[in-house]
Amino acid sequence: MAILVPGICGPRASVCCLVTSVWGIVMLLIMGICLRFDAVAFIEDLPIPEPKDYTPDTLHETYVQASNNCFIAAGIYVAFLGFSMWQRREYNKAEFRMN
């Protein structure tokens, strides 16, 4: 198994990545679920077209798109979590070998 590429992730950076990933997964999942249910709180964040152009369905579609984006971002964070955990394990092994 390849040893960690030096300079990408030291021990502290990998812990930071771990925390960020976990937070990202939890928060993006919750945001995704809320957007699926058309939460009014996010109304200003979404790219909604001009009022005269849309129907309630377009509004719902924008919400669904945003919610999908959130889930995909959460998925990327799962991969990131795996990456940072792998880095951490490699670092621990390298330290163990040095000692």
Place this chain on the structure above:
Amino acid sequence: MGSLFRSEEMTLAQLFLQSEAAYACVSELGELGMVQFRDLNPDVNAFQRKFVNEVRRCDEMERKLRFLEKEIKKAEIPIPDTEDNPPAPPPREMIDLEATFEKLETEMKQVIINQETLKKNYLELTELKHVLVQTRQFFEEVQFQSYPLQLASEIAAEEGHHIQADSIGLSLTAGVVLKQRFAAFERMLWRACHGKVFLRHSEIDSPLEDPVTGYEVQKCVFVVFYQGEQLKSRVKRICEGFHANIYPCPENQAESQEMILGVMTRLEDLQNVLGQTQEHRYRALALAAKNIKVWFIKVCKIKAIYHTLNLFDLDVTRNCLIAECWCPVGDLNRIQQALTIGTERSESTVPSILHVVESNLEHPTYNRTNKFTTAFQSIVNAYGVSDYREVNPAPYTIITFPFLFSVMFGDGGDGIIMALFAIWMCVFEKKLASSAKNNEMWGTVYAGRYMILLMGLFSVYSGFIYNDFYSKSINIFGSSFSTNGTTNETIRKNLFVTLDPNTTQYLGSPYPLGIDPIWRQSTNELTYTNSFKMKLSVIFGVIHMLFGVSLSLLNHTYFKKRLNILCDFVPQVLFLVGMFGYLVFMIFYKWLAFGPHNSDVAPSLLITLINMFLLKPPPQLLYDAQRAVQYVLVIIVVLCVPWMLAVKPIVLYIQNMKKQVRKPKYANLVNETEQESEPVEPEPDQKEKFDFSDVFIRQAIHTIEFCLGCISNTASYLRLWALSLAHAELSLVLWEMVLRIGLSMEGYVGAIVLWGVFAFWVVLTIAILLIMEGLSAFLHGLRLHWVEFNNKFYVGDGHIFAPFSFEVILDDKED
């Protein structure tokens, strides 16, 4: 068992210890850590104390240990941390320890000297080797046996003289000099010997190690040829001046070869010996390294015991040491037990005696805390240690401080993160304890982990009340506003719509917990929340201050100062309640009595309050009897001021007058001889003469401080509103500027942008919202406690109980 309500009852105790038992008893008391010794020899110089020799020996031992530690660190041997806590060794073991340290120190010093000598020899041999090698190179091309002769004829040939080979008395000197000095050396030789010497040189390629400094230097080999004794001495002197090392040069090639071989073997031997010395040193240091921490602890304890013994009073006639110490009344049994154990350990027949003494000295303040309450007690003590047996504000701080923090922090999402961080610290507290000792900032955060946990949990609660989670509101129960009555046409034509609570757009009952989530989407959100948070701040402030004033009642009752209750407490409460208690009442009344249907006739509370004190009639009535009630309140409040100001000094003055009047009566009854002795009834203010002006001025300052302070402190509590507003706005800006970039992208590229932007948002949230705003709210909450709350009742002039405890001393040593 003590409680946090007041500081513990302390008492002065006298210990009578037999001289043999004293050491062991003090050792036991140090392990227990429950007594604070008083210095019974304050006038005695440090050098005249009884145990000064022992302290000096301990210092010597510490010096040796430090030297050993330095050597161990130089050899890069790891020193293992020891978990066990060795007890202080008895005095006879001290001699053993001293002998061990002495032996180790001399051994180490010997090893170091040997190493230096060996290195010097090594250097000389290396230089000699280089000299031999280089000179051999000089004469490589020559076939003749005799080198000096060959060169002499060369010189002669150059100069044009013809010299007989055997009549030449040419000698040479070979040596090694620093490369940087060589040019000057050459010039010096040329000048001093008037050019009558011949110099050849070549550099040594590899740098050599200087034994003294350990640095590596470049050197070069030189050979000087000259004739005659005078030149020889001159050359020698110049060589000495330039710190050049001179080596004997061989006569011919065979000798040179022999010498080279000899030198090589000697070099090899020396290297072996050097290696073995190094190993021996390493082994000795490794052995010492295993025990060095334990030795440090033992020596530290011995020194502490002797320092303490120096504080005792020696009674030579009865061969015992007398000590005076402060100790908590609840722990007298444990102290007695410790003394018994100490006496048994020293195999002394005479038991040690603990004798409780009454004293008028200022008792130290001792609050028994556990790992949870320590943080709160320490922030109270940072302001001022409470007087002996004064009411302790710490137990209330456990709840009020995180609560006021949460009112200022007010974000549920940040509160969850803070609480999770604190839970991690609390669950892994044993593992993190050692790393917390090394780093000061991390140690401070770790010490406050329970406080941070409470702060986080309370912030989650206030996040629900303010309905603010990373600037988004959560709709749990369904908003109480709806869009009944607006058609799709209205929505399509207008960007903004007004929801009027007077119509069916208000569903009849308010949102059950906290602020309605729809407010976050409205344009007049700040107008509404500002009014709400300001009123909330005033309410909390008045309640907090009223609580502080009522704590002063507990103090007055305990210290039996009934005059203070009548002249300080009652007018203070009336003043506070009359002015700001009424304001709080008006706030609640206005909230309850006025609704959306009559909000246009609701009077402004601030104007009402101001008009009340200007005795102007209120423009709009809150309730029917308002004018009469306000007149009465104003009269009461105004009367309170002279009550606080003048009553107490006048009463004290009258009391003093009565005592003065009584005194001559007693003097007549007592006969003359007794008049010179102390009076029968010692008067309480005999120590300080009753000075009316002093008392009056102090009371006036107190009154002004309280009255003006009431107004300014209530306004000061508005920071609860200001900071929560700041936090909400920062959080909103962070979301809009950062996370919105990710959410507002169309298409699936938005997911990747969201991923990147989210990490950035996390970093900014932690840095700005959690750390910066958290520290800010912490500081302001602390200020509210220290100034606005404490100056209603707290004196805080005591001194803290600092027991003689090995644990404390060793912890300090580690820093």
